[in-house]
Amino acid sequence: MEIKMENLTKVFVAKDKSEVRAVDNVSLTIPSGKLIGLLGPSGCGKSTTLYLLAGLLRQNDGKIYFEEDEVSNTPPEKRGIGLVFQNYALYPHMTVRENILFPLQNLKVEAELAKQKTVEMARLVGLESMLDRKPKELSGGQQQRVAIARALVKTPRVLLLDEPLSNLDARLRLQTREEIKRIQRETQITTVFVTHDQEEAMSISDEIVVMKDGVIQQMGAPQDVYDDPSNLFVAKFLGNPQINVFDGVIKGKKIYINDMVVGKSKLPDGEVLIGIRPEGFIVDQEKKSPFKFNIDLVSTIGRDTTLIVDLPSESDNILDKKSFKAIVDAMLRIQSGDEIHFIVRPEKMFLFNMEGERLE
Amino acid sequence: MEKRNNLKAWLYLAPLLILMGIFIFYPLINAFYISILEEYRPLAPGGATATGYTLSNFARILNDELFWQAIKNTFVVAFISVPISILISLVIAVSLNSIPKLKALYQTVFFLPYVTNAIAIGMAFAFMFHKDYGLINLMLSWLGIDPVNWVGNVATWWAQMGALLVYTIWGGLAFKILVFTSGLQNIDKQYYDAAKIDSASKWTVFRRITVPLLSPFILYISITSMIGALKAYRTVIGLFGERLGAQQNSMITIVAYVYKYRSAYQDVSAISYAASAAIILFFITVVFSLIQGVVSRKRVHY
Ligand SMILES: Nc1ncnc2c1ncn2[C@@H]1O[C@H](COP(=O)(O)OP(=O)(O)OP(=O)(O)O)[C@@H](O)[C@H]1O
Ligand SMILES: [Mg+2]
Numbered sequence: 001m002e003i004k005m006e007n008l009t010k011v012f013v014a015k016d017k018s019e020v021r022a023v024d025n026v027s028l029t030i031p032s033g034k035l036i037g038l039l040g041p042s043g044c045g046k047s048t049t050l051y052l053l054a055g056l057l058r059q060n061d062g063k064i065y066f067e068e069d070e071v072s073n074t075p076p077e078k079r080g081i082g083l084v085f086q087n088y089a090l091y092p093h094m095t096v097r098e099n100i101l102f103p104l105q106n107l108k109v110e111a112e113l114a115k116q117k118t119v120e121m122a123r124l125v126g127l128e129s130m131l132d133r134k135p136k137e138l139s140g141g142q143q144q145r146v147a148i149a150r151a152l153v154k155t156p157r158v159l160l161l162d163e164p165l166s167n168l169d170a171r172l173r174l175q176t177r178e179e180i181k182r183i184q185r186e187t188q189i190t191t192v193f194v195t196h197d198q199e200e201a202m203s204i205s206d207e208i209v210v211m212k213d214g215v216i217q218q219m220g221a222p223q224d225v226y227d228d229p230s231n232l233f234v235a236k237f238l239g240n241p242q243i244n245v246f247d248g249v250i251k252g253k254k255i256y257i258n259d260m261v262v263g264k265s266k267l268p269d270g271e272v273l274i275g276i277r278p279e280g281f282i283v284d285q286e287k288k289s290p291f292k293f294n295i296d297l298v299s300t301i302g303r304d305t306t307l308i309v310d311l312p313s314e315s316d317n318i319l320d321k322k323s324f325k326a327i328v329d330a331m332l333r334i335q336s337g338d339e340i341h342f343i344v345r346p347e348k349m350f351l352f353n354m355e356g357e358r359l360e
Numbered sequence: 361m362e363k364r365n366n367l368k369a370w371l372y373l374a375p376l377l378i379l380m381g382i383f384i385f386y387p388l389i390n391a392f393y394i395s396i397l398e399e400y401r402p403l404a405p406g407g408a409t410a411t412g413y414t415l416s417n418f419a420r421i422l423n424d425e426l427f428w429q430a431i432k433n434t435f436v437v438a439f440i441s442v443p444i445s446i447l448i449s450l451v452i453a454v455s456l457n458s459i460p461k462l463k464a465l466y467q468t469v470f471f472l473p474y475v476t477n478a479i480a481i482g483m484a485f486a487f488m489f490h491k492d493y494g495l496i497n498l499m500l501s502w503l504g505i506d507p508v509n510w511v512g513n514v515a516t517w518w519a520q521m522g523a524l525l526v527y528t529i530w531g532g533l534a535f536k537i538l539v540f541t542s543g544l545q546n547i548d549k550q551y552y553d554a555a556k557i558d559s560a561s562k563w564t565v566f567r568r569i570t571v572p573l574l575s576p577f578i579l580y581i582s583i584t585s586m587i588g589a590l591k592a593y594r595t596v597i598g599l600f601g602e603r604l605g606a607q608q609n610s611m612i613t614i615v616a617y618v619y620k621y622r623s624a625y626q627d628v629s630a631i632s633y634a635a636s637a638a639i640i641l642f643f644i645t646v647v648f649s650l651i652q653g654v655v656s657r658k659r660v661h662y
Contacts, residue, residue, distance in 0.1 A: 056553050077556055077559040077560070078559075083554075083557045087550070090554075093572040093575075102558050106559040106560045106564060107559055
């Protein structure tokens with residue numbers, strides 16, 4: 001089912017009358033049957049957006065549509081959504097079976113059928129053998145799967161997941177991520193997956209939505225957003241290690257960093273911010289490129305070598321010192337102290353104005 | 361090391377244990393002792409006397425029709441007032457919780473009975489239940505119901521008991537509401553959000569989420585208020601005065617029975633009868649508390 005948000009706004013008023021625009025004029029269409037990753041730093045309004053979709057919070061302004069139906073004022077119990085809470089919110093006094101059965105009982109599903117569905121769903125999430133345990137007798141990952149089962153058992157029109165993996169250890173997180181993806185593919189339920197982990201969002205989602213301060217920054221397929229960020233925030237938020245940001249100038253159709261030419265541009269002369277992805281540096285073995293540095297630190301892990309270069313600066317304060325990272329082939333056997341000439345891949349370099357907006 | 365710590369622990373506990381010994385265990389054991397004395401005369405010239413040990417005091421009160429009247433009245437009060445007052449206070453607490461703005465005001469209103477003198481309120485209630493001028497009969501008349509003689513000389517047993525129950529239930533609400541509202545505040549709000557997502561009706565939420573999550577509080581309240589109801593006395597005095605009923609002793613309770621003999625302490629063995637009745641009440645209380653503990657163990661969620 002397609003979800004459409006139109007100019008959705010949610011303002012929280014704190015006790016001291018100060019206002020927080022947790023969701024600010026958001027317009028977004030989530031295509032049917034897709035898994036969307038809602039991504040952004042802590043406090044950017046991800047949970048709030050989810051709760052607005054669920055109906056647990058009421059928007060101050062704007063509209064929500066499920067397909068053609070406007071649901072802006074429909075109470076949560078009538079929206080037919082499944083929601084997995086940030087900390088699961090399993091009913092502690094009910095067994096796994098009762099937890100999963102609960103929504104079906106409320107929807108007056110016939111008892112035999114409900115029982116059968118519960119067992120089926122438990123099998124889908126691999127918890128058949130634990131149906132009679134209480135939530136506190138389960139591990140974090142198992143609890144999370146119960147929460148997913150409870151959300152899915154009523155075959156919701158939309159599945160909303162609020163940082164469902166945040167409490168899991170690294171391995172379990174990877175495993176559950178795959179499982180969510182698998183379940184979503186099997187059920188074809190339109191899913192919104194909230195996370196602040198860019199890697200998680202990029203790996204699981206059909207499309208990602210990047211949010212900041214309640215405002216949507218960009219939406220698109222993960223790789224497209226990564227390859228073509230619409231502003232500096234998005235460019236910095238995606239990718240690990242982070243994108244390198246340099247102060248640069250454009251003069252006579254050429255781009256300069258520290259008076260060294262790194263590329264060409266059609267933009268008019270002026271100061272710019274230049275973002276270069278760590279994998280965007282090529283080592284020029286003929287040593288012809290004018291873009292050269294002495295390498296300060298080298299760390300090799302497997303195939304890749306990370307070079308760390310301190311940029312020259314006028315100030316002696318260490319906090320003002322800037323450095324950048326380049327990831328190159330480990331075969332090059334670069335050592336610290338070496339002078340390296342870099343060529344910058346144009347498709348890995350983005351220009352921004354001083355406000356962080358993308359140029360070109 | 362372990363031993364030394366144990367000694368320390370006992371030392372720390374000593375003041376409390378000594379006080380408990382003086383004010384709880386000694387009176388209890390003393391009551392036992394008095395209850396089995398034969399022809400006990402506490403005020404005999406030259407000091408208290410008794411002729412020996414006997415169980416005849418128990419036999420005597422168990423053959424006393426008035427004692428059985430007291431048992432019956434006490435049980436009726438306990439078994440009707442406890443569940444009803446728990447239910448009412450639960451409903452009020454839950455409703456209060458859903459109107460945060462008025463909560464403070466209502467909490468004060470409901471708490472007033474708790475800080476007001478029971479005897480004074482009893483007199484007010486007695487007046488409310490007056491056959492000709494009382495508020496209750498006035499309200500019944502609006503519903504087209506004939507006036508009931510609640511507490512007058514010729515009131516039926518059930519009418520008196522009705523008035524006593526209303527008063528008992530009302531007087532116990534404040535504390536229960538207070539405990540339940542603080543219990544409700546401990547329940548994570550997220551369960552209610554989850555229940556909304558799971559399409560639960562208000563009634564389902566109350567029955568399947570609120571009540572189970574409050575169950576430790578409900579158990580605590582049901583045990584303490586059961587004990588309180590088994591010891592009912594002030595309410596009877598408050599409503600009916602020293603006659604203990606519309607007719608002499610018609611609303612007598614076990615504690616009132618104890619008190620009656622205790623007041624007659626000059627009579628031979630009267631104190632022993634009082635002690636025997638008190639001991640019987642003690643065992644009734646213990647048995648009920650144990651039953652409640654066992655029954656609820658399966659149903660209480662911690
Ligand atoms: N009930 C509330 N009252 C007031 N302010 C709130 C309330 N809920 C959220 N906010 C504010 O709204 C903003 C967005 O909060 P939200 O919970 O949506 O963030 P989030 O993106 O989910 O963050 P996180 O990743 O930490 O969970 C925050 O600034 C938060 O302080
Ligand atoms: Mg959140």
